[in-house]
Amino acid sequence: IHHNFLIGAISLAWMESALWSVKGGNKLVCIGLISSSKAEVIPATVLSIEPKIRPRPTGEQVKLYQVTYNTTSGLTGDTYDIVVIAAPLSHRMANITFKNLDPPVPEFPNPYHQTVTTLVHGRLNASFFGYQDSSDFPLGTIFTTENPKLFINSVGVVSPVEDDGDEGKPLTPLAVWKVFSEEVLTKQQLHLLFSSYDSVKMKKWLAYPRYSPPEKCPPIILHDRIYYLSGIERAASAVEMNAIAAKNAALLAYHRWYGNTDKIDQEDLHEKLKTEL
Numbered sequence: 001i002h003h004n005f006l007i008g009a010i011s012l013a014w015m016e017s018a019l020w021s022v023k024g025g026n027k028l029v030c031i032g033l034i035s036s037s038k039a040e041v042i043p044a045t046v047l048s049i050e051p052k053i054r055p056r057p058t059g060e061q062v063k064l065y066q067v068t069y070n071t072t073s074g075l076t077g078d079t080y081d082i083v084v085i086a087a088p089l090s091h092r093m094a095n096i097t098f099k100n101l102d103p104p105v106p107e108f109p110n111p112y113h114q115t116v117t118t119l120v121h122g123r124l125n126a127s128f129f130g131y132q133d134s135s136d137f138p139l140g141t142i143f144t145t146e147n148p149k150l151f152i153n154s155v156g157v158v159s160p161v162e163d164d165g166d167e168g169k170p171l172t173p174l175a176v177w178k179v180f181s182e183e184v185l186t187k188q189q190l191h192l193l194f195s196s197y198d199s200v201k202m203k204k205w206l207a208y209p210r211y212s213p214p215e216k217c218p219p220i221i222l223h224d225r226i227y228y229l230s231g232i233e234r235a236a237s238a239v240e241m242n243a244i245a246a247k248n249a250a251l252l253a254y255h256r257w258y259g260n261t262d263k264i265d266q267e268d269l270h271e272k273l274k275t276e277l
Contacts, residue, residue, distance in 0.1 A: 049068070065082075066079050115182070221252075
């Protein structure tokens, strides 16, 4: 497997100590941000984006973007000054049609890698990993190398957020295990991994782009006042990377809207930041 260095570094970052967990799941971060920003959330699937010329109350003509989306009540839409796209543009994910844009928005070959997450409440089969006595099994996380004979990528104990993280704490025989795999695990494979289990939850998801260096990142500015965040995932995919892209896009949109061109692409920004720090 060939990846760029940043992808490898980020994939190992979660192994460091002093990491944060969110009780209730990462989705609560988004819920909290939406609540604090007082943004209006419209549950819908965006279908198309098209420029429209509309008159202001002063009579001046202004270009807006008509965003058409599908809700539970049917097809509808609204016009916006600025559009920020925070989902990968591909037919399997954010399949958005851009209408009447000049120049047109190019298509990005953007296949994503499928990962299957399986949560199992049960007892891990220590003999599968070479331990005859389960009481001698010391591992809470197991990684694998690329091997066509293996049907899992990793398996690890899911610890509560309140867990104090004592590495010396013995594993409980019955635990919740998270298994990553390329395909949905069969019952036979589950019986190989676990000596017994009573609950299984499975989720297939498109986890990250299929990397093939050298990577070419899509532009942040797709069109005048249309910004694209998810292109950063071609460099490396993580929720933190998307947070960086979101902040950068917000600053870029703000400065372009108010004409603060001196704040964009500052050549000496690195030195300024060092001085401030």
